[in-house]
Amino acid sequence: MTRAIRVRAFFALTVLALSLYITLTVPVRLGLDLRGGTQIVLETRDSPTAEADSEATDRTLEVLRRRIDALGVSEPTIARSGDNRIIVELPGVQDPREAADVLGRTAQLTFHPVLGTDPGTKTDAKTGTGSGTVDSDESGHPVRLGPSALTGADVDSAEARIDPQTGAGWFVGIEFRGAGDAWAELTGKAACHPAGDPARRVAIVLDDEVISSPQVNSSVACRTGIAGGSTQITGSFSREEARELGLLINGGALPVPVETVEQRTVGPTLGAAAIEASAWAAAIGTALTSLFIIAVYRLLGALAAVALACYGVISYAALVALGATLTLPGLAGFVLAIGMAVDANVLVFERAREEYAARRKGLRPALTAGFRNAFSAIADSNITTLIAAGLLFLLASGPVRGFGVTLGIGVLASMLSALVITRVLADHAVARRSVRRRPHLTGIADTGRVRDWLTRRNPDLMRHGRTWLAGSAVALVLATSGIAVRGLDFGVEFTGGRLMEYSASAPVDADSAREALADAGLPGAVVQTSGDGDLSVRTDQLTNAEAAKVDKAVGELAGGAEKVRDELIGPSLGDELRRGALIALATALAAQLLYLAVRFRWAFGASAVAAMVHDTLILIGVFAWLGKPVDGVFLAALLTVIGYSVNDSVVVFDRIRELSAANRTDGSDSPDSPHGQRKKVPFPVLANTAILQTLPRTVNTGMGAVFILAALTLLGGDSLTDFALALLIGIVVGTYSSMFTAAPLAIELHGRDSPPPGARKQGSR
Numbered sequence: 001m002t003r004a005i006r007v008r009a010f011f012a013l014t015v016l017a018l019s020l021y022i023t024l025t026v027p028v029r030l031g032l033d034l035r036g037g038t039q040i041v042l043e044t045r046d047s048p049t050a051e052a053d054s055e056a057t058d059r060t061l062e063v064l065r066r067r068i069d070a071l072g073v074s075e076p077t078i079a080r081s082g083d084n085r086i087i088v089e090l091p092g093v094q095d096p097r098e099a100a101d102v103l104g105r106t107a108q109l110t111f112h113p114v115l116g117t118d119p120g121t122k123t124d125a126k127t128g129t130g131s132g133t134v135d136s137d138e139s140g141h142p143v144r145l146g147p148s149a150l151t152g153a154d155v156d157s158a159e160a161r162i163d164p165q166t167g168a169g170w171f172v173g174i175e176f177r178g179a180g181d182a183w184a185e186l187t188g189k190a191a192c193h194p195a196g197d198p199a200r201r202v203a204i205v206l207d208d209e210v211i212s213s214p215q216v217n218s219s220v221a222c223r224t225g226i227a228g229g230s231t232q233i234t235g236s237f238s239r240e241e242a243r244e245l246g247l248l249i250n251g252g253a254l255p256v257p258v259e260t261v262e263q264r265t266v267g268p269t270l271g272a273a274a275i276e277a278s279a280w281a282a283a284i285g286t287a288l289t290s291l292f293i294i295a296v297y298r299l300l301g302a303l304a305a306v307a308l309a310c311y312g313v314i315s316y317a318a319l320v321a322l323g324a325t326l327t328l329p330g331l332a333g334f335v336l337a338i339g340m341a342v343d344a345n346v347l348v349f350e351r352a353r354e355e356y357a358a359r360r361k362g363l364r365p366a367l368t369a370g371f372r373n374a375f376s377a378i379a380d381s382n383i384t385t386l387i388a389a390g391l392l393f394l395l396a397s398g399p400v401r402g403f404g405v406t407l408g409i410g411v412l413a414s415m416l417s418a419l420v421i422t423r424v425l426a427d428h429a430v431a432r433r434s435v436r437r438r439p440h441l442t443g444i445a446d447t448g449r450v451r452d453w454l455t456r457r458n459p460d461l462m463r464h465g466r467t468w469l470a471g472s473a474v475a476l477v478l479a480t481s482g483i484a485v486r487g488l489d490f491g492v493e494f495t496g497g498r499l500m501e502y503s504a505s506a507p508v509d510a511d512s513a514r515e516a517l518a519d520a521g522l523p524g525a526v527v528q529t530s531g532d533g534d535l536s537v538r539t540d541q542l543t544n545a546e547a548a549k550v551d552k553a554v555g556e557l558a559g560g561a562e563k564v565r566d567e568l569i570g571p572s573l574g575d576e577l578r579r580g581a582l583i584a585l586a587t588a589l590a591a592q593l594l595y596l597a598v599r600f601r602w603a604f605g606a607s608a609v610a611a612m613v614h615d616t617l618i619l620i621g622v623f624a625w626l627g628k629p630v631d632g633v634f635l636a637a638l639l640t641v642i643g644y645s646v647n648d649s650v651v652v653f654d655r656i657r658e659l660s661a662a663n664r665t666d667g668s669d670s671p672d673s674p675h676g677q678r679k680k681v682p683f684p685v686l687a688n689t690a691i692l693q694t695l696p697r698t699v700n701t702g703m704g705a706v707f708i709l710a711a712l713t714l715l716g717g718d719s720l721t722d723f724a725l726a727l728l729i730g731i732v733v734g735t736y737s738s739m740f741t742a743a744p745l746a747i748e749l750h751g752r753d754s755p756p757p758g759a760r761k762q763g764s765r
Contacts, residue, residue: 264567492631629722
């Protein structure tokens with residue numbers, strides 16, 4: 001065993017041991033879409049007296065943190081996003097109305113002297129009597145106020161309490177900061193007026209609304225006031241009203257107003273079902289993929305399956321160690337990366353097969369050459385996928401960002417699995433005497449059925465390059481015509497509005513649901529139903545009170561229904577997300593073009609980007625024809641397809657680059673060509689040869705990904721079906737475009753004349 005092998009083996013064992021320890025001891029952090037709960041995104045707004053800058057947002061976050069703690073939610077999280085947004089996650093909260101109301105209220109608490117009353121109107125302020133208590137004018141008339149004497153900043157704490165003497169009647173006890181001198185001064189001035197005079201009152205105002213206005217008790221002396229630094233707000237409070245008022249006062253006043261721009265609620269049953277479905281999809285997809293690579297590559301395939309299991313442990317441990325949140329799209333990305341992890345192994349094994357067939361120097365030299373020659377294609381293809389993952393993380397938000405994190409971790413873990421773990425196991429296996437005596441057991445001592453068929457037929461695919469380009473153009477027109485004919489069904493993430501999904505025990509008629517919602521005041525609601533009792537309602541902006549009417553109407557119609565999802569997106573956020581999606585797509589294309597231009601010729605980069613645009617438009621067009629929603633999860637799938645498309649094109653172009661270098665050296669694309677041959681092989685022949693040589697890798701990698709995605713499509717449930725379907729379409733289209741769009745276009749851009757038939761046959765194999 002060489003020193004390099006020992007170093008790789010020690011490194012692999014260390015990483016695996018650490019990953020197993022983390023997996024067994026550190027719990028994963030699940031997103032709300034998997035464990036159930038509510039996420040609220042608040043945006044700070046400018047007020048007449050304060051600007052919603054970064055500092056104001058930080059102060060707002062701290063006030064909200066105190067309010068959330070007072071709500072009693074288990075393991076809440078609150079974090080700032082950008083300069084003026086705050087993300088609040090409340091696990092287990094299925095009815096977000098109370099939380100949204102408490103968090104969104106500005107709670108500008110002020111204390112004012114009363115100057116008089118306005119007999120023209122009446123108020124609904126709470127009433128009460130007693131020393132230091134608050135009541136309204138007995139006639140119900142609103143009061144005229146003097147300037148503010150105290151604010152919420154002067155309040156130290158507030159708590160809902162019950163009268164200890166009677167055991168009934170809730171009030172709010174307030175403790176002031178310090179000795180409460182300002183409160184004593186305010187009540188002392190009011191006590192100088194005679195009983196019954198409105199000026200003997202003190203008004204407590206919350207958000208510009210008088211919540212109570214007490215008449216100071218006759219026992220309070222003029223200019224002495226209520227001392228001791230405490231007081232009580234009493235009146236006809238219910239327990240809930242007293243608790244909410246105490247919570248708002250205790251939490252403090254927000255320095256600037258806030259607006260709810262996004263609100264998502266996911267039921268726990270939906271999250272549990274998604275986890276179970278994804279687990280089954282991962283298990284079945286991984287098993288089928290493992291059986292496939294074992295059937296194709298025999299012993300080395302079995303070792304790759306072991307490395308695949310190690311990959312799963314490493315990527316999961318990395319996700320946990322980084323403290324990343326595992327979301328539903330992230331879980332799908334984790335499952336998808338299993339299929340992508342096979343690609344690096346397939347690249348290595350196919351190059352090893354080529355080396356063994358060409359050199360016949362033994363298993364170990366062929367395997368070593370396979371790892372060496374495949375490294376460039378592995379690095380380039382994975383870097384392009386990492387670019388897509390990075391863009392998802394930087395430009396997306398919420399669950400889609402989680403998908404980008406998971407995909408990026410998966411790509412890095414797959415490279416470690418293929419280039420280190422698989423190599424350690426494979427080097428150890430081919431060094432065994434029993435294996436060297438039976439080289440065909442390894443799976444690299446024969447060329448494989450696909451390569452054998454290509455060798456016998458030796459098809460000249462690039463002879464009809466312009467025909468392939470015309471076919472791509474026709475497919476593009478047919479697909480994109482769906483955008484013009486059917487239009488795109490943008491989800492509420494991009495349009496703004498509210499989406500509520502319900503699960504009923506029996507199927508619900510869509511027309512009956514529309515009629516019931518129209519009777520509830522929502523005639524424009526879009527209703528979709530399924531045969532198994534699932535029902536979704538999409539509307540424009542709704543308040544939580546209006547959403548409660550929808551809950552009631554659906555519940556009465558279905559005889560009881562469970563709300564499994566509730567999403568509210570503000571119009572400004574919808575516009576922003578839509579712009580962000582376009583920016584993400586444009587940036588992805590530009591970044592891929594820049595990378596490919598650096599790594600390859602400009603013609604290759606332009607061809608690969610054209611193929612990406614082709615794949616992107618076809619996928620969007622197919623979803624338009626199918627009437628599928630275009631939302632954030634679709635965006636994640638679309639950017640993944642872009643990465644996959646470039647991945648395939650890079651493998652082909654990398655082989656063209658390698659053959660071109662050999663062609664410049666001895667005029668041949670074949671490593672076993674006579675050294676005396678100096679005739680240059682035309683570029684179209686090199687491109688055709690590269691496609692034929694990489695086709696076995698394309699087929700085997702595609703099959704591995706298809707097994708995973710088919711399992712997700714069939715078992716992933718409603719939440720993952722569209723995601724997996726988009727990726728399945730993207731893989732099929734991307735595989736086609738890498739061979740029959742990118743390569744012919746590169747030939748056209750290369751500007752070479754077509755070689756004579758004899759040279760064409762000579763350059764192919």
